[in-house]
Every structure is written in C-alpha cells, then in structure tokens.
Amino acid sequence: xxxxxxxxxxxxxxxxxxxxxxxxxxxxxxxxxxxxxxxxxxxxxxxxxxxxxxxxxxxxxxxxxxxxxxxxxxxxxxxxxxxxxxxxxxxxxxxxxxxxxxxxxxxxxxxxxxxxxxxxxxxxxxxxxxxxxxxxxxxxxxxxxxxxxxxxxxxxxxxxxxxxxxxxxxxxxxxxxxxxxxxxxxxxxxxxxxxxxxxxxxxxxxxxxxxxxxxxxxxxxxxxxxxxxxxxxxxxxxxxxxxxxxx
Numbered sequence: 443x444x445x446x447x448x449x450x451x452x453x454x455x456x457x458x459x460x461x462x463x464x465x466x467x468x469x470x471x472x473x474x475x476x477x478x479x480x481x482x483x484x485x486x487x488x489x490x491x492x493x494x495x496x497x498x499x500x501x502x503x504x505x506x507x508x509x510x511x512x513x514x515x516x517x518x519x520x521x522x523x524x525x526x527x528x529x530x531x532x533x534x535x536x537x538x539x540x541x542x543x544x545x546x547x548x549x550x551x552x553x554x555x556x557x558x559x560x561x562x563x564x565x566x567x568x569x570x571x572x573x574x575x576x577x578x579x580x581x582x583x584x585x586x587x588x589x590x591x592x593x594x595x596x597x598x599x600x601x602x603x604x605x606x607x608x609x610x611x612x613x614x615x616x617x618x619x620x621x622x623x624x625x626x627x628x629x630x631x632x633x634x635x636x637x638x639x640x641x642x643x644x645x646x647x648x649x650x651x652x653x654x655x656x657x658x659x660x661x662x663x664x665x666x667x668x669x670x671x672x673x674x675x676x677x678x679x680x681x682x683x684x685x686x687x688x689x
Contacts, residue, residue, distance in 0.1 A: 445657070448664055450510055450539075450649070451478045451676035452487040452689055454619065471495065474674075479505040483676055485539060486510065490532050497536030510539035510574075513564075516620040518543030518578070522560045526567055533571050540568050541576040541615060546583055549592055557592075561599045569608055576613040576649055576670075581635040582621045582628065589635055593642035600646060613670065614643040619652035619689040628653050630689065631663065640667045655685040 453474040457467035471488055475496045478486040486496055487510040496509045511532045514520045520528075529540050542564050548556045561577060568575040579592045593614050600612050616631040616639065623629045630652020639648045650663045651672030660671050660679050675685020 443661070443664070445660060445664070446482055446676075446680050447484050448660070448669070448671050449483050449676040449680065450485045450487045450651075450670055450672045451481075451483045452619075452651070452672045452674050454487065454489055454512060454515070454689070456489065468492075468495075472499070475499050475507075477677055478507045479503045481677055481680060483507060483680075484670070487512070487539075487541070487672060489515075490528060490535070490537075493532055493535040493537050508538040509536055510541060510576075511537045512578075512618070513540055513542045515541075515543050516618040517547075518545045518580070519547060522563055525560060525564055529564060529567060533568075533573060537573070539574040539576060540564075541578055543578045543580070543618060544592065544596070546580045546592065549595070550584070550588065554595065557595060558599055561596055562603055565600060565604070565612055569604065569611060574611050574613070576615040578615045578618055578651070579639075580618060580621050581616045581631070581639075582623050586634070586638060589638045590642045593639045597643050597646050606645075609645050610647055610669075613647050613649045614639055615649040615651050615670075615672070617652040619672075630654070633662070633666070636663060636666055636668060652689050654679070657682045 457464045471492050485508040490511045493511050513528050514525050565575050577596050621629045631650035636650050647669040649670035650668045654671050654673050657679050674689040678685040
C-alpha cells in the first residue's frame, strides 16, 4: 500500500493560533510544502492566503503534489456569496482541492434548504473548474443521527444533480480539527463517525481528517474505505511513527 497517496499533509494554523510571528508561521508553511514535495504526498492542505506560495514552490520543483485549501474555515457560517468568492480566489491562486466547511449550524437549526443550496452551488462552481470538492461536516459538533443525516443530505444533492462520473470528485470530510469539544472528547475522525459517514455518503468518497496519528490508525481508516486522510503528521505516519501533532 502506497499510504502517501492517501495523505493530505495539513497545516492550517494562523500565526495567532500558533502563537508565533507571521514570519515564523510562513516558514512553517514552507516547510510543510517542501516536505510534501520531497515525500511525494498526495496533497498539501493550507490556508487560502498560502496557496500562491505553494503553487510557486511546487512549480519550481517540477512536482505533481496537489494543493488543497479550506473555504469558510473553520465555522462555515458565511453566506453562499462569500463562500463562492473565496473559492474563486483560491482557484485563481492555484488550488486543486476546495474543502468547504458546511454550514452545520444551519443544518442543526433545521435550515436544510440553506445547506442544500450551498452544497449545490459551491459544488457546481468547483466542478465547473475541474476541482475536487470536500464538504466538512464537523462530526464533533453533531450527534450520531445528525452525522447520518448530513452525510445523506450531501450525497442526495450530488447524486440528484451531477453525473455519476463526477461522484469521485466530491468528498464528505469529517472535521476541521478546530472545533472545541468539552471534556477533551475527540474533535476529529473516529472509527464510529467515519463508519456512519461511509455508510450514508456512498457512493461519494470520504476523507478522515483530524485525530489520525499513527500508521496503524491510517491503515485502519483506509481499510474501512476512506480515500483521503488529513493529518499534520503525514511524514511520521508514512514512516510508521506516531505523531504527537494535534491534527
């Protein structure tokens, strides 16, 4: 198994979140990009303002590493117009994958039509530009019933509106890694949550993000059926070591 082709090497902290200067944070981002190039990971996942930097480094290295970024991150509460505007800029800057945070609060409040519209319009826009789309549902903010329902909503919107050959380009993704849980409960991918997502998002692929910190955990997720894994410890996982990173 070439596990590196499942790994989206991820660094999404701002300098404020990392508690460091902007210069130091940029150096960390550059390190993650360079590591993804050298290790031949599937993709480097970074903030939108870092996409053009990644594009430049990857082109200069003649690498085929893809670039992913997050849209409306981490809360997903912005308007559809703002989501589309941010996505358009990310595409212009060179992003290959667009990981949208679904408006899960609207979903929890019963505003299903709001959620369906943003899924439809943002997916249409991204696929029209031949980009991969991932919908982050934030499993730690949802009950088991809500995980099942929201995975199904995304699946139904995509299956009803797009051709079957496009289904592999639209993922359901577990987590941002930034959701604050109570009592130190997991805020990322867990086996039960991923299992529910796989069962209810199919035929759409699933990305397990956050909480996968060992090679064994990554293999277990792949064996369950996930197609991508988001982690800030990609190199350590690929080398069979345990990652102590938060995401």
